[in-house]
Amino acid sequence: MNIAITTPKRLYQEIGMSLQQRIRSGEFHVGDRLPPERDIAEAMEVSRSVVREAIIMLELQGMVEVRKGSGVYVTALPENIQEGVLPHSRIGSDIGPFELLQARQVVESQIAGFAAEHVTKNDISKLRDALNTERQQLETGHGDYDGDEMFHLTIAEASQNSVLSDIVKDLWLRRDDSPMWRQLHTRITNVTYRTAWLEDHEKILHALQRRAPEAARNAMWQHLENVKQTLFELSDVDDPQFDGFLFR
Structure with a gap:
């Protein structure tokens, strides 16, 4: 006997499908502007980051268009769009970019603290090489x-x-293979934030050199918090005066 196994939908997919249903029911028509993210988040009792991911899903499906500084507009009806499917990815497999960053924050901060107890001179040398590569890419405008x-x-x-090590590699592979991650970055044209991230990396390296687990853990946590906040703020389309609190 074959038993059908269904994969639970991610929270952003549930929110996206709810918005699809509101469009399907006629609450919103082609050309209409969707409510601001903050209003959707409050009404559905989820964070704005989840709503942002739901909008990215609809954007990838071609159902909405994001207009910087103006909002999100309906461009197509969902009749011919299979629910829960993202183009060029396995059904239901893609992770929302902010959910992925949150997972990395939890995992990589703990690993950084643990690494501070085991790091070798060779590791430090490799980390310096990585920072030099990062610095050169910034100086040359390398993308x-x-x-x-x-x-x-x-x-x-x-x-x-x-x-x-394999866990972190998998998280990065998921990021590199994520259509939603790439779509998020289509909204971001100002990449000066990468200089701040390099400074964060230098703080992490300093903590590792001192073999200071708590400092390394805190520095990595703060770095990925900065990444979340920066990407969320720069990809905002509803409110140019966004208050900066990701999970408010």
């Missing part, structure tokens, strides 16, 4: 994030634990 990724993966390797 890749090779140095950034190299830095985080090297910290995981410095834990001397292959399971932890």
